[in-house]
Amino acid sequence: xxxxxxxxxxxxxxxxxxxxxxxxxxxxxxxxxxxxxxxxxxxxxxxxxxxxxxxxxxxxxxxxxxxxxxxxxxxxxxxxxxxxxxxxxxxxxxxxxxxxxxxxxxxxxxxxxxxxxxxxxxxxxxxxxxxxxxxxxxxxxxxxxxxxxxxxxxxxxxxxxxxxxxxxxxxxxxxxxxxxxxxxxxx
Ligand code: 5GP
Numbered sequence: 001x002x003x004x005x006x007x008x009x010x011x012x013x014x015x016x017x018x019x020x021x022x023x024x025x026x027x028x029x030x031x032x033x034x035x036x037x038x039x040x041x042x043x044x045x046x047x048x049x050x051x052x053x054x055x056x057x058x059x060x061x062x063x064x065x066x067x068x069x070x071x072x073x074x075x076x077x078x079x080x081x082x083x084x085x086x087x088x089x090x091x092x093x094x095x096x097x098x099x100x101x102x103x104x105x106x107x108x109x110x111x112x113x114x115x116x117x118x119x120x121x122x123x124x125x126x127x128x129x130x131x132x133x134x135x136x137x138x139x140x141x142x143x144x145x146x147x148x149x150x151x152x153x154x155x156x157x158x159x160x161x162x163x164x165x166x167x168x169x170x171x172x173x174x175x176x177x178x179x180x181x182x183x184x185x186x187x
Contacts, residue, residue: 004091006113007031007098007181010106011121012151013076014133016167017100020121023174024098032095034087037063040078043138053083071101071108076146080105096181103154106161119177120161124168126151 011017025031037053039060048054055063060079063069070088072081082099090097099109109116123129129151133144158164163180167173 004094005096006087006091006109006116007096008106008109008116008118009098009100009121010103010118010154010161011167012123012129012154013102013147014129014136014151015121015123016132016170016173017121019170020167020174020177021098021100023170024177027178030096032090032097034082034090034097034099036080036082036099036101037069038078038080040080070099070112071105073102073104073108075102075104076143076150082109102150103157117163117181118161119163119165119180120158121173122155122158122164122166123151124166126155 009017009021021033025033035049035051035053037055037060039055039057040052042048042051042054046052046054057079060072060081063081063083064072068084069081070084072079074080080102082101082105087097087099099105101109106118110118123132126148130144130148133139133147139147163177165173165176
């Protein structure tokens with residue numbers, strides 16, 4: 001795989017990033033997924049240390065103060081951040097590391113890792129996005145409204161990214177991401 005590389009996957013909540021990511025990791029076990037920290041409450045089935053490190057706000061704020069995040073942002077009322085240590089360590093070892101993060105975090109990453117490859121996943125439409133978020137059945141009405149409002153802001157910034165893919169047909173989306181990641185120019 002050569003030298004380490006940072007890959008950033010961004011896109012509005014509910015667009016299907018998590019499912020895409022799981023498939024990518026299954027098909028390319030050499031990719032390393034960075035586990036984020038969050039102050040959000042765990043959803044049912046989420047596992048500490050696998051889906052997230054679930055922290056209290058004071059714990060999270062202490063990590064910010066100690067400079068332990070590569071990036072962090074507030075999203076829909078909760079804090080989310082990428083712990084620095086594991087990512088830097090993996091990249092030093094030549095691994096390809098994937099971050100699944102929202103827009104503000106992706107912008108911060110660009111400042112420090114100018115050669116990070118940044119992918120934005122778009123929904124086929126806003127109504128379809130709303131349908132997917134509701135169908136997930138995990139968010140309150142208030143959370144849904146906040147996520148949809150934020151979705152529009154994120155979509156407006158999609159052209160800041162190296163690759164934009166509309167997640168309409170899952171297999172097709174996955175193929176486009178794989179082509180971009182494993183194209184000879186990037187390896
Ligand atoms: P969710 O609550 O649905 O798991 O995540 C909400 C949003 O936070 C998603 O857009 C997700 O990509 C983003 N997110 C997850 N981890 C991080 C992180 O470490 N940093 C940032 N900036 N965003 C994150």
